Amino acid sequence: MIKSKKKISQILMIVFYITTGLFHFLRPSSFIKIMPSWLPMHNVVNIISGGCEILFALLLVFPFTRAVAAWCIIVLLIAVFPANIQMMLNYYYENDPGLWLTVLRLPLQIVLIIWAFGFTRPVNKSPLSRRII
Numbered sequence: 386m387i388k389s390k391k392k393i394s395q396i397l398m399i400v401f402y403i404t405t406g407l408f409h410f411l412r413p414s415s416f417i418k419i420m421p422s423w424l425p426m427h428n429v430v431n432i433i434s435g436g437c438e439i440l441f442a443l444l445l446v447f448p449f450t451r452a453v454a455a456w457c458i459i460v461l462l463i464a465v466f467p468a469n470i471q472m473m474l475n476y477y478y479e480n481d482p483g484l485w486l487t488v489l490r491l492p493l494q495i496v497l498i499i500w501a502f503g504f505t506r507p508v509n510k511s512p513l514s515r516r517i518i
Contacts (some may be wrong), residue, residue, distance in 0.1 A: 391503075395445060398500065402442035402458065409435020419472035437461055445504065455504035462498050469494060 409416055409431050416434070417427045424430060441461065444454030473487040 394500070395451075395504065398458075398504070399442045399445050402438045402445075406435045406438030406440075406442065409438070416468070419468045419475065421467050421471045424467070434461065434465060452505050452507045455501045458501040459498050459505075462494055462501070466491075466494055 413428070413431050416431045420427045420430065437457070438461065441454045441457045444450040444457070469487070469490055473484070473491065475481075476484040476487045
């Protein structure tokens, strides 16, 4: 039962990051407009972050790359956090009624980090592969 929940969680994470990564290419303006102004080369950063999301999602598929992929996702979530703050500030300055959603999005990053952290342990297929000290 626990393994099947973990597998479903893994599949959902893969689909989530592939979908989000694809949107960086399909709707780049959505991502570019929330990037802080101090960040250079918005188009390049958008392509890199979208590509990383897709790559890291694909690396989650394989047991031997899953832990590294999860750590990379955590680093990426931390790296894009300023964009989430910028999005909230944009909504605030524009008196956008959706401001509350952008405020809720900030702690969502913590939830996404915790979710990814669940995949940071290497997968051991055999109990013989564990060392007893």
